[in-house]
Amino acid sequence: MSKHNIRLKDIAEELGISIPSVSRALNNKPDIGEHTKKKVFELAEKLHYQRNQFAINFKNQESFIIGVIIPQIVHHFFSNVISGIINEAEKMGYGVMLYQSNESYESELKGVDTFQKSMIDGLIISLADNTFNVDHLENLQEHKVPVVMVDKVNSSMVSSKIICDDYKGAYYATEHLISLGKKRIAHITGSLEPHTTKERFKGFESAIRDYKLTFYPNLIKKCNLVSREEGYITTLSLLAENEIPDAIFCATDPTAIGAIKAIKEKGLRIPEDIAVIGFSDWKMSSIVDPPLSSVSQPDFEMGKKAVELLIKEIQLTRDNKPMKHETHVMETSLVLRESTLGKN
Amino acid sequence: MSKHNIRLKDIAEELGISIPSVSRALNNKPDIGEHTKKKVFELAEKLHYQRNQFAINFKNQESFIIGVIIPQIVHHFFSNVISGIINEAEKMGYGVMLYQSNESYESELKGVDTFQKSMIDGLIISLADNTFNVDHLENLQEHKVPVVMVDKVNSSMVSSKIICDDYKGAYYATEHLISLGKKRIAHITGSLEPHTTKERFKGFESAIRDYKLTFYPNLIKKCNLVSREEGYITTLSLLAENEIPDAIFCATDPTAIGAIKAIKEKGLRIPEDIAVIGFSDWKMSSIVDPPLSSVSQPDFEMGKKAVELLIKEIQLTRDNKPMKHETHVMETSLVLRESTLGKN
DNA sequence: TTGAAAGCGCTAACAC
DNA sequence: GTGTTAGCGCTTTCAA
Numbered sequence: 001m002s003k004h005n006i007r008l009k010d011i012a013e014e015l016g017i018s019i020p021s022v023s024r025a026l027n028n029k030p031d032i033g034e035h036t037k038k039k040v041f042e043l044a045e046k047l048h049y050q051r052n053q054f055a056i057n058f059k060n061q062e063s064f065i066i067g068v069i070i071p072q073i074v075h076h077f078f079s080n081v082i083s084g085i086i087n088e089a090e091k092m093g094y095g096v097m098l099y100q101s102n103e104s105y106e107s108e109l110k111g112v113d114t115f116q117k118s119m120i121d122g123l124i125i126s127l128a129d130n131t132f133n134v135d136h137l138e139n140l141q142e143h144k145v146p147v148v149m150v151d152k153v154n155s156s157m158v159s160s161k162i163i164c165d166d167y168k169g170a171y172y173a174t175e176h177l178i179s180l181g182k183k184r185i186a187h188i189t190g191s192l193e194p195h196t197t198k199e200r201f202k203g204f205e206s207a208i209r210d211y212k213l214t215f216y217p218n219l220i221k222k223c224n225l226v227s228r229e230e231g232y233i234t235t236l237s238l239l240a241e242n243e244i245p246d247a248i249f250c251a252t253d254p255t256a257i258g259a260i261k262a263i264k265e266k267g268l269r270i271p272e273d274i275a276v277i278g279f280s281d282w283k284m285s286s287i288v289d290p291p292l293s294s295v296s297q298p299d300f301e302m303g304k305k306a307v308e309l310l311i312k313e314i315q316l317t318r319d320n321k322p323m324k325h326e327t328h329v330m331e332t333s334l335v336l337r338e339s340t341l342g343k344n
Numbered sequence: 345m346s347k348h349n350i351r352l353k354d355i356a357e358e359l360g361i362s363i364p365s366v367s368r369a370l371n372n373k374p375d376i377g378e379h380t381k382k383k384v385f386e387l388a389e390k391l392h393y394q395r396n397q398f399a400i401n402f403k404n405q406e407s408f409i410i411g412v413i414i415p416q417i418v419h420h421f422f423s424n425v426i427s428g429i430i431n432e433a434e435k436m437g438y439g440v441m442l443y444q445s446n447e448s449y450e451s452e453l454k455g456v457d458t459f460q461k462s463m464i465d466g467l468i469i470s471l472a473d474n475t476f477n478v479d480h481l482e483n484l485q486e487h488k489v490p491v492v493m494v495d496k497v498n499s500s501m502v503s504s505k506i507i508c509d510d511y512k513g514a515y516y517a518t519e520h521l522i523s524l525g526k527k528r529i530a531h532i533t534g535s536l537e538p539h540t541t542k543e544r545f546k547g548f549e550s551a552i553r554d555y556k557l558t559f560y561p562n563l564i565k566k567c568n569l570v571s572r573e574e575g576y577i578t579t580l581s582l583l584a585e586n587e588i589p590d591a592i593f594c595a596t597d598p599t600a601i602g603a604i605k606a607i608k609e610k611g612l613r614i615p616e617d618i619a620v621i622g623f624s625d626w627k628m629s630s631i632v633d634p635p636l637s638s639v640s641q642p643d644f645e646m647g648k649k650a651v652e653l654l655i656k657e658i659q660l661t662r663d664n665k666p667m668k669h670e671t672h673v674m675e676t677s678l679v680l681r682e683s684t685l686g687k688n
Numbered sequence: 689t690t691g692a693a694a695g696c697g698c699t700a701a702c703a704c
Numbered sequence: 705g706t707g708t709t710a711g712c713g714c715t716t717t718c719a720a
Contacts, residue, residue, distance in 0.1 A: 005487070007713060018691045023715060033689055050487070053463045055713035058402035059696055065441070065462060073430070074423045074627075083417050086444055090454070095462045097409070098442045100430055110434070118409060118439045119397045143349070143394070228631070257631055283418075284628035287572070287601055351697060362707045367699060377705055399697035403712055 006049045015039055026051070057119070062318070065095045066310060067120035069111045071103045071128055071152070076253075076282040077299050078126065081150060084303025085124060092311050094121070101128040112136045120145060122310045124303075127152040129194050146313035146323070150306045152194050160309045161327040162302050166196050166279075169295040169332030170203025170249070173277045176293070176334060177247040178211050180275055186219035186245035188234050188255050190226040197226075200251050200279060219245050223255055231258025239266050246274055247340075253278035253285045256292055260339065275340045290338035298330045305330070350393045359383055370395070401463070406662070409439045410654060411464035413455045415447045415472055415496070420597075420626040421643050422470065425494060428647025429468060436655050438465070445472040456480045464489060466654045468647075471496040473538050490657035490667070494650045496538050504653045505671040506646050510540050510623075513639040513676030514547025514593070517621045520637070520678060521591040522555050524619055530563035530589035532578050532599050534570040541570075544595050544623060563589050567599055575602025583610050590618055591684075597622035597629045600636055604683065619684045634682035642674045649674070 008022045015022070017036060024032040025040035026049075043049075057063050066089050070078045082098065089096045097118060099111035108128050113136075115123060123140060125147060134157045137147050141159070148160045177185050187204045190197035201220075208215050221238060223230040231254060238245060239262065250256035256278030263274050270276055270290050278285060281296035305328055316323055352370075356363045361380060368376040369384035370393075387393075401407050410433050414422045426442065433440045441462060443455035452472050457480075459467060466489055469481065478501045481491050485503070492504045521529050531548045534541035545564075552559050565582060567574040575598060582589060583606065594600035600622030607618050614620055614634050622629060625640035649672055660667055 008715095009713080019713090020692085020715075021690060023713095024690090027715085031689060036689080050460065052405075052713055053461050054398075054402040054405055054407070055696095056715085057463075058398040058698095058712090059714055059716095061396075061398055061696080063398070063462075073417070073427050074420070076418070079418045079423050082442070083444065086417070086442060090443070090458065095441050095458055096443075097439045098426070098430060099434070099440075100427065114434065114439055116394065117397050118407075119401075261631075284631060287605075287628060288631055289633040352699095353697080363697090364699070364708085365706060367697095368706085371699085375705060380705080396697055399712095400699085402696090402714095403698055403700095405712075 005052065006044075006047045007052070011040060011043050011047065011049060015043060061119075062121050063119045064093060065097055065118065065120050066307065067097045067099065067111075067115035067118070067123045069099045069101055069108060069115075069123065069125040071101050071126060073098070073100050076284075077151075077280050077297060080299035081126070081303040081306075084300035085307050086303075088304040088307040092307065094307075094311065101131075103128045103130070105131045105133075109136050112140060116140065116143070116145075122146045122148070122314045124148050124150055124306045124310055126150045127154060127194075129191055132193075144317050146310060146317055148306050148310045148313070150302055152196060155195060158325060160313065160325045162306045162309070162330065163195070163327070164297045164302065164330040164332055166199035166332070167203040167206075169279065169297070170200040171207045172332075172334055173249050173279070173293075173295050174204045174207035175211070176336070176340060177249060177275055177277060178207065178213065180247070180271070180340060182247035182275055183213060184216060184219065184243065184245045184247070185213065186216075186221070186238050186248045188221050188223055188231060188248060188250045188259065190251045191222070191224045197251050204249055216245075223251075226252040226255050228254045228258040228261075231255030232262045233258075235259040235262035239263070239268075244274070247271075248274060248276050250276065250278045253280050253282040253292060253294055256294070256339075257285070257288050260288060260290070260292065271338070271340050271342050277340050281335050286337065293337045293340040294335050295332045296335045297332050302330055349396065350388075350391045351396070355384060355387050355391065355393060359387060406465050407463045408437060409441055409462065409464050410651065411441045411443065411455075411459035411462070411467045413443045413445055413452060413459075413467065413469045415445050415470060417442070417444050420628075421495075421624050421641060424643035425470070425647040425650075428644035429651050430647075432648040432651040436651065438651070438655065445475075447472045447474070449475045449477075453480050456484060460484065460487070460489070466490045466492070466658045468492050468494055468650045468654055470494045471498060471538075473535060476537075488661050490654060490661055492650050492654040492657070494646055496540060499539065502669060504657065504669045506650045506653070506674065507539070507671070508641045508646065508674040508676055510543035510676070511547040511550075513623065513641070514544040515551045516676075516678055517593050517623070517637075517639050518548045518551035519555070520680070520684060521593060521619055521621060522551065522557065524591070524615070524684060526591035526619055527557060528560060528563065528587065528589045528591070529557065530560075530565070530582050530592045532565050532567055532575060532592060532594045532603065534595045535566070535568045541595050548593055560589075567595075570596040570599050572598045572602040572605075575599030576606050577602075579603040579606035583607070583612075588618070591615075592618060592620050594620065594622045597624050597626040597636060597638055600638070600683075601629070601632050604632060604634070604636065615682070615684050615686050621684055625679050630681065637678070637680045637682075637684040639676045640679045641676050646674055
């Protein structure tokens with residue numbers, strides 16, 4: 001291979017023309033002769049010229065890179081969001097840098113710092129559960145890096161947001177249980193700090209009240225990690241109550257899967273004795289026994305929409321135009337399976 | 345906010361010193377006075393100076409960004425590999441750009457092209473199933489961008505590689521079935537083009553021969569997508585044979601889960617009538633009924649190791665030192681559950 | 689239509 | 705220990 005990469009200078013010298021002329025030709029500028037242009041393109045092709053993006057980024061002070069921070073990659077919902085982000089970004093000519101916070105605020109700070117160093121043009125973030133302070137994000141905005149929040153958002157932050165209607169999803173899930181004739185409905189909620197689980201709890205509560213069912217505080221249980229293990233243990237404790245529930249609405253699918261395990265172990269029938277419904281429709285939910293009913297979120301679409309909004313803001317920033325923030329609320333849908341419907 | 349970002353020039357002017365002095369101070373160079381250094385740091389702090397990485401990247405012609413191309417993000421194995429990559433890269437001060445090929449060669453080409461434009465310092469790639477030509481990768485290498493291949497590698501390509509011992513994993517899985525007294529062992533393989541599934545088939549074959557069992561060609565079935573649906577259909581066809589198998593070794597967990605469904609539907613017992621073992625130990629494998637035995641791959645570790653090798657090569661490239669490629673073969677381990685062991 | 693000159697922000701080489 | 709100079713590769717004035 002040649003000692004150094006081909007530069008405009010090399011082409012210019014070989015053709016005996018000036019560097020700006022080569023630049024103009026390769027960038028298809030109008031003010032360049034057809035003949036010169038043709039010669040330049042031919043030589044560039046021959047020498048395998050590749051533009052030095054470092055120089056261009058430096059000149060324009062933009063990277064065409066979007067930063068993405070999510071709590072975890074190994075997670076059905078988030079990996080789909082990322083997938084949507086990457087596909088859309090690619091179409092728009094942007095690359096995607098990824099960072100996972102592992103649900104840690106400190107790690108999130110580090111991610112923002114790393115990205116700031118890499119000069120991202122914009123950030124898409126889904127907050128860690130213990131992120132309450134958003135100074136790091138506002139700091140980015142002040143440095144003219146737009147921020148779009150997805151799913152786990154902070155209500156006090158001024159930015160565009162993509163969320164899904166957790167409230168309505170939870171409401172419909174609960175309504176579905178009620179329509180099956182269930183009266184003592186339990187709810188396994190997550191930590192109430194993230195906006196999402198709080199909304200799910202509120203949706204549950206509203207449905208119970210709207211349909212004039214009794215709200216049993218002892219049937220509300222909290223899981224911090226909303227994991228399968230926690231779902232299992234929590235359900236066992238529910239089943240140890242004097243009067244057990246006849247249905248459980250779980251704030252996540254893993255907890256619901258844990259709940260199913262506990263219920264089966266106790267020899268109870270699903271859904272006849274206890275119906276179970278989850279939230280997020282993880283891929284694994286369709287293969288548990290019985291297959292789990294769940295509230296499906298438009299994960300891929302959320303990622304796509306986030307990129308759309310972000311790039312719009314990046315362009316406004318570049319043109320020094322005033323920012324308009326939008327909040328997109330996306331609809332969930334019920335996916336009904338045997339854990340509530342039974343066999344046929 | 346101020347009209348432009350703070351530059352070294354701004355600090356230099358305000359302190360009445362030269363720009364290089366400010367640079368030296370902020371970079372903790374030895375040849376700078378303590379007093380000056382202190383003043384510079386204080387003012388930089390006060391003005392919220394942030395170095396312009398574009399300029400630095402341009403100067404050094406390096407981005408501290410690693411590109412990663414994998415077939416799919418929404419995939420238990422790959423999302424874990426990515427997780428390992430990101431965590432390790434972060435420690436080493438590198439950012440990670442992600443791209444998914446969706447198992448398409450054309451898309452993979454596009455990814456390489458996008459990354460080349462973003463001036464990545466190195467690439468980690470797991471090939472799409474239909475990638476046979478690696479010119480795009482060799483082209484990167486010629487442009488001094490090291491490439492490390494992970495899991496789905498191309499044997500003719502000269503580069504560092506991280507693979508896991510698919511052959512041995514398959515051998516042990518088959519050996520395990522044999523140790524249970526199984527005699528008519530079926531194998532559901534994937535497309536034999538990827539190196540990985542080929543090795544799994546070879547491992548299976550060797551175990552059968554070594555233990556002097558009969559190799560039944562009609563018990564070898566091929567699934568191109570190695571999906572749950574294909575596993576289900578293929579197993580139904582196996583169960584329609586005159587003599588059905590007493591065990592099935594599936595090249596992936598999803599096919600094994602499909603197999604379990606088919607076997608259960610036919611009213612056969614697992615593992616008494618037919619034992620089932622998969623490959624990759626997907627998270628969902630532990631929650632199917634019965635829980636699936638599988639061959640576990642060190643996904644996270646593979647990602648981590650890939651970054652180690654890649655950064656080593658990046659540094660050698662930077663120093664214009666000769667490249668040394670390594671191939672790391674990582675060990676799998678058997679995870680035994682009820683689909684082969686039965687209850688207790 | 690083309691060329692000459694300047695500059696993006698930073699750092700390395702060289703002088704003093 | 706500090707300042708001066710030059711240059712990374714490219715694009716964008718401005719002049720011709």
